[in-house]
Amino acid sequence: MKFSISRSRRALAAVALGSALALTTTACGDDGSGSGGDKGAEGSGTGKIVFWDNNGGVRTDVWKEIIADFEKANPDIDVEYVGIASTEYQSKVDTAIQGGGLPDVGGVGAAMLAGFSAQNALEPLDERLGRSALKGMLNADMVASMKAAGGGDGTLYSIPTSANNGVLYYRTDLFQKAGLDEPATWEKFYEAAEKLTDAKKNAFGYTIRGGAGSIAQAFDAMYGQSGITSFWDGDKTTVNDPRNVAALEKYAALFKKVTPAADLNNDFTKMVAQWDSGTIGMLNHNLGSYQDHVKAFGAEKFRGIPQPVGAAGKRVQVSNPVDGLGLFKSSKNKDAAWKFIEFALSHAENSKFNESAGQVPANTQAAQDTWVGKAEPTKLAAAALTDGSTTIVQLPYYLPDWNTISKADNEPNFQKVLLGTMSAKDFLDGLAEQLNEAQAEWNEQKG
Template sequence: MGLRGRLAGLAAVAAALAMIGGCAGPGSGGSQPAPKAATADWGKAEGTIDFWDTNANPRLTAKWQELIASFEKENPKIKVNYVGLPNSSYLQKVQNALATGEIPDVLLIGNDIGSLIAQKAVVPLDDAFGEAKLPDRIDKDMVENERGNSADRKLYKAPLTALSDVIWYRKDWLTQAGLKEPKSYDDFFADARALTNASANRFGFAFRGGPGSMPPMIAMTYGMSGVGQFFTDKGQATLDAKDNVKAFKRYISLYGTVSAPADISNDYPKIVAAFDGGSAWAMHHNLGSYQDHITALGADKVVGVQPFPDKDGVVTATSPAISGLSIMAGSEKKAAAWKFVEYMSTTGNSDWAETVGQVPALAKAQKDQWVQQSQPLKAVVQTAANPKTQYVRLPTYLPDWGSILKTEMEPDFQAVLQKTMTPEDFLSKYATRFEKALAEYKAHGGK
């Protein structure tokens, strides 16, 4: 996978430093104007632009406002109107905005980019990227990954950061209980059981059963099963493969046994509150929650690890997601919007990446000291450098990807947890659903 080369490069940097001194739903829409790649008609870089942050929380909002103030100081003719949206509900707000025409100029977007591309809701950034001489400065594998999300191979999102899925656990809990740190999934499940004491409101795992529950489910399922492809070469979905069914059952067995019954409605803030607040030993999220953990607990008490290896040493991880900025096709201030995107891709990139605890897209920033001092980032780059690591490329290029996960799978997942739908039926249903989405994508020119 493309990102592997970039992360392996980071691993080499980390090793060198160590030697010297000792890591979205498709709309039927179509109402937006066709994207234009050229920047000649983007107008003047001035005026007020609206920026929608689709992963807002108090800490990240404060950083955005700080970076926006710095940007405005350097670009006095441009003002940025910040709007923060919670990640669990932003997609519907974006779709409503597209329907009404009340759109932002710049949008923070992750794996839901395929839907916006299909709706022609965002513009290609290739010309602007080249004019700003960014191809030689921005991580080439991240850019290549984003080109893979569009059938025309154009760049519709300027990468800011890459974030890998991470299993987080409390090291201090293990020390207090006299337990060793887990080296396998068997160890992990055993520790979760040993550390659960429901009467004391202490649980082994903060289970995400509510909004946003599908990414951890997919990562944990494939991580335990060892299945290395989401689609076979013949376009068959592997979600309901025998080994995935077994792994999925093991994953959902965490709910209600080593997790609180109320976890069925857990979203991101709730699992973080449980973990950082002292009622859960472990949780599954991504690099994005690292700063929350160290702020609440201290870096010495928190460990972030990649998927555990199987008995043969093979690690199966989902490929890192790329978070970045897109410019909406309906924006009337594209030149000003691009200046903000360019600033965040360069001047503001390291500061932003450190705040969210993710790998920066700016190649120079990947060598910054904070990257090398981050234990979870080191775990990521070591996993990437491991010749036995395989990455499952998630089909984020599918226009239906985001809506299938959020609006279709989440309600059925709760039905599985409530035992009104069988694990087999759930996986079979969505294997078929993804195969249909892939066939439709290819029928419309996707590769």
């Protein structure tokens, strides 16, 4: 079965160059629009800037609080907030890179960083950070992750705001009633998923993510069960290793057997809302939905624990991308835009954002705040990543094609696996073919 890569690094570079040349013959307005070839300007450090939130609707309220704080501290700068759903964000930015209309500042997580930087859309931030009060105040590992994801040249194109981690949420009240142990191993996870299911009463053991964002969650289940600890074996991916194929077959077989049928099209917001409003035993998501569950159940009716451990007693999980803020090169007011980034990453504001999101702060002072220890999933996730119990399989965010391959190209195919119209082996073989081709092209570009 032949799968083609819809977008290559070489094509991205060519499109970006074409857009840059087009701008030499097309007048641009003063609204900050432009493409990846537009160098922008520092500006006066005052006036209006536009901020695109890459998780609009979910993080809107806390960003509006941060913006209000910023405008109070900087009355000569006005921030226009634009919230964009996470499922639509990359395509919105890609369209704006080619057609104009980029914001001054936007959310730029590690997973989409290489694609944007390959189109020359982002301002390098190493020098700005080096002159900033933030120098030395950001988590070094998060900064290193952003540099590694930026396309391989070691340049920092996004300032990290937070780190996420995979979490298995489970309803302690339902587990206690059923006499089940905590799902700390994959064996106990599958046992609980089956025992908690009573479809006639609309009770299910698990909710599986079949819509947008499904691939990373499936990878967690695959590598977590197989115990494979590297995404690459030389220049060939391990995604279609027979052990991963077997793991995905077992995981996908949960659909409609112990999960709601609606899971086929559920992105994370629908999946989380479904879990919070129903009688579903378990949910795989990340730290970001913790506060939603607290609001729905109260902290006493659920727990959020690190991903299950495998048969060998070790936990293997895929890397969760660091989120951050990028400064778009086409901005006509970079000075003011950078002030906003600095402010958002200050101790108080970064703590406010991450307490709302339930994630690990990038600001090292914020990471010491008392709420971090009180939010159990955040505390447990931080411990799991530092106590030697967890091996992280690093996903290839550095590949410009990564986000397209792992989302648009293959989420529909994963749905076919859930429906039983495509085998897990065919799905993973096709995915591996795309990844190996992207890696070979990446190596060629590096020389």
